Amino acid sequence: MAGITTNIIFIALVTGIIPTLLWLFFWLREDRFQPEPRGLLALTFIAGVLSVFIVLPLEGFIKSTGIIGTEKIFIFAAVEELVKFGAVFLIDFNLSYLDEPIDYAIYLITGALGFATMENVMFLLSPGLQTDISFIIETGTLRFLGATILHSFLAATLGIILGFVFYKKKFTRTIFIFLGLGVVTILHTIFNYFIIKYVQIDGFLTLGILWVATLIIISLFERVRRVNH
Numbered sequence: 001m002a003g004i005t006t007n008i009i010f011i012a013l014v015t016g017i018i019p020t021l022l023w024l025f026f027w028l029r030e031d032r033f034q035p036e037p038r039g040l041l042a043l044t045f046i047a048g049v050l051s052v053f054i055v056l057p058l059e060g061f062i063k064s065t066g067i068i069g070t071e072k073i074f075i076f077a078a079v080e081e082l083v084k085f086g087a088v089f090l091i092d093f094n095l096s097y098l099d100e101p102i103d104y105a106i107y108l109i110t111g112a113l114g115f116a117t118m119e120n121v122m123f124l125l126s127p128g129l130q131t132d133i134s135f136i137i138e139t140g141t142l143r144f145l146g147a148t149i150l151h152s153f154l155a156a157t158l159g160i161i162l163g164f165v166f167y168k169k170k171f172t173r174t175i176f177i178f179l180g181l182g183v184v185t186i187l188h189t190i191f192n193y194f195i196i197k198y199v200q201i202d203g204f205l206t207l208g209i210l211w212v213a214t215l216i217i218i219s220l221f222e223r224v225r226r227v228n229h
Contacts, residue, residue: 045114050087051084073192077192085108093107101164105159112151153214153217154184158181158183
């Protein structure tokens with residue numbers, strides 16, 4: 001990473017981290033009535049950060065197989081969603097703190113935004129951006145509007161799906177875990193496909209659809225809160 005100055009590192013860190021923290025604080029307000037332990041949320045966030053280093057070699061292996069096109073996009077999306085979910089599952093899903101339907105979404109969003117933070121920083125420090133501070137800021141802004149909100153939207157979607165079956169039997173919850181992972185993997189694939197096809201499809205249209213979908217998810221939080229036995 002020769003040629004990266006202290007200024008570039010600082011700006012990349014600020015641009016990559018602060019936006020995801022803002023999104024995290026926004027989503028945590030949805031749990032303000034019975035907030036989760038801050039230490040556990042911090043641990044979940046860190047697990048999301050570290051999960052990037054599991055995804056990267058897996059994606060490197062997938063690239064080495066020669067898989068291309070939509071199949072590659074789908075497999076990449078599946079790997080990311082499975083690893084992000086796995087990190088949160090191992091840390092949070094068997095704890096007594098996960099005691100209400102909305103908690104699934106809160107912990108999954110926290111882990112996903114940890115993942116997005118590290119992904120943003122690594123992307124902004126990539127060789128192609130090393131000497132262009134203005135481009136780093138511009139790219140960081142676009143990731144704030146696109147990739148970061150995508151990760152939180154997908155995590156919230158999965159969390160809401162699980163929240164609706166919070167009081168069901170373990171077998172039913174397990175079925176919905178796989179169903180939810182399938183749903184978010186497909187949504188992730190669609191989003192990535194549109195971004196890759198940016199030249200043919202208006203990228204701002206894709207971002208607009210993502211924002212509308214996020215607003216719908218936010219409206220569903222209240223319904224999840226009302227789920228009962």
